[in-house]
Amino acid sequence: MKKTVIYFFSGTGNTWWVATRLGEKLHQYNHQVTCHSIETLMNEDVIAQLSGVDHIVLGFPVYGSTAPRPMIDFIQTFPVSNGRQTMSIFATQALASGDTALIISRLLEQKGYLIQQARHFRMMNNLHLPRFKFYPPKNDQRSDQLLAKTLPRVAGFAQEIATGKKHITGNNPLSHFLGGLQRRHIDTMIDKAGAELRVDAKRCILCGKCQRICPTGNILHSQDQLTFANKCVLCLRCYSQCPTAAILLGEGSADVHKYPRYKGPGKEFNVDVLIK
Numbered sequence: 512m513k514k515t516v517i518y519f520f521s522g523t524g525n526t527w528w529v530a531t532r533l534g535e536k537l538h539q540y541n542h543q544v545t546c547h548s549i550e551t552l553m554n555e556d557v558i559a560q561l562s563g564v565d566h567i568v569l570g571f572p573v574y575g576s577t578a579p580r581p582m583i584d585f586i587q588t589f590p591v592s593n594g595r596q597t598m599s600i601f602a603t604q605a606l607a608s609g610d611t612a613l614i615i616s617r618l619l620e621q622k623g624y625l626i627q628q629a630r631h632f633r634m635m636n637n638l639h640l641p642r643f644k645f646y647p648p649k650n651d652q653r654s655d656q657l658l659a660k661t662l663p664r665v666a667g668f669a670q671e672i673a674t675g676k677k678h679i680t681g682n683n684p685l686s687h688f689l690g691g692l693q694r695r696h697i698d699t700m701i702d703k704a705g706a707e708l709r710v711d712a713k714r715c716i717l718c719g720k721c722q723r724i725c726p727t728g729n730i731l732h733s734q735d736q737l738t739f740a741n742k743c744v745l746c747l748r749c750y751s752q753c754p755t756a757a758i759l760l761g762e763g764s765a766d767v768h769k770y771p772r773y774k775g776p777g778k779e780f781n782v783d784v785l786i787k
């Protein structure tokens with residue numbers, strides 16, 4: 512039985528869904544799989560988990576043709592390899608992923624890993640803000656239909672991992688060009704959008720959920736008021752999961768018909784799976 516570890520970061524659940532389905536499919540190929548949300552791990556956990564491992568998978572959402580900051584930080588502290596350890600990278604995306612998985616693969620190659628697959632999977636969009644309009648997320652059967660389309664592609668990915676078949680996407684001039692364009696602006700865009708975080712005090716019931724689920728500890732609560740520090744990575748988790756849509760990200764985002772919040776993949780999704 513081969514030992515495989517999957518590490519993922521997921522803001523609103525899509526990457527968790529792919530990581531979980533991938534784990535189930537790999538199990539059918541006789542892989543013993545463990546799957547971890549990186550925000551629940553300490554560096555020592557990772558070192559212990561990597562002992563005797565045959566294959567490593569990293570997954571994250573595309574943010575402007577690169578990975579979210581928590582995943583970049585995770586990779587920076589990831590142990591160096593001896594040049595023989597195989598790895599796969601996957602990214603979930605809404606529309607345009609450029610050369611994301613390939614760019615992140617290079618960071619891991621510099622650490623001595625052998626990248627066998629770099630793949631992108633289309634999932635529901637979670638980013639639709641006044642500042643950044645992609646297309647409104649759907650929380651109905653259209654989201655389920657997209658999952659049904661993506662599932663066979665995840666199964667194919669599992670087969671490639673099991674058989675060691677190389678598959679690298681995004682290695683062409685157009686993907687590099689689009690990726691490069693997006694990467695130039697993403698950090699500024701994240702910082703500007705994060706600075707617009709507000710709470711509508713009339714809607715907020717002070718349930719504490721946003722504070723509990725924020726992956727960076729960016730939400731502070733004192734004297735019956737929520738405030739935000741400057742550590743937002745724009746994962747959109749608080750914005751999407753607030754039960755009263757009290758978290759606002761820009762002028763106009765109070766209108767939930769114009770700016771619907773993405774509730775995550777499938778009916779089984781519960782945000783707690785990302786933080787436990």
Ligand SMILES: Cc1cc2nc3c(=O)[nH]c(=O)nc-3n(C[C@H](O)[C@H](O)[C@H](O)COP(=O)(O)O)c2cc1C
Nearest residue numbers: 521522523524525526572574575603605606607637
């Ligand atoms: C800050 C940010 C930037 C994004 N940039 C892109 C992008 O460049 N291309 C794209 O196709 N999707 C983009 N998206 C959409 C997400 O990548 C996509 O919905 C992903 O599946 C969300 O995964 P998650 O639910 O695991 O967080 C972006 C989302 C966010 C929050």
Ligand code: SF4
Nearest residue numbers: 715716718719721753
């Ligand atoms: S999740 Fe929403 S309702 Fe609950 S404390 Fe946060 S902003 Fe208020």
Ligand code: SF4
Nearest residue numbers: 725743744746747749
């Ligand atoms: S404040 Fe909200 S959007 Fe920003 S990192 Fe925390 S949960 Fe994500």
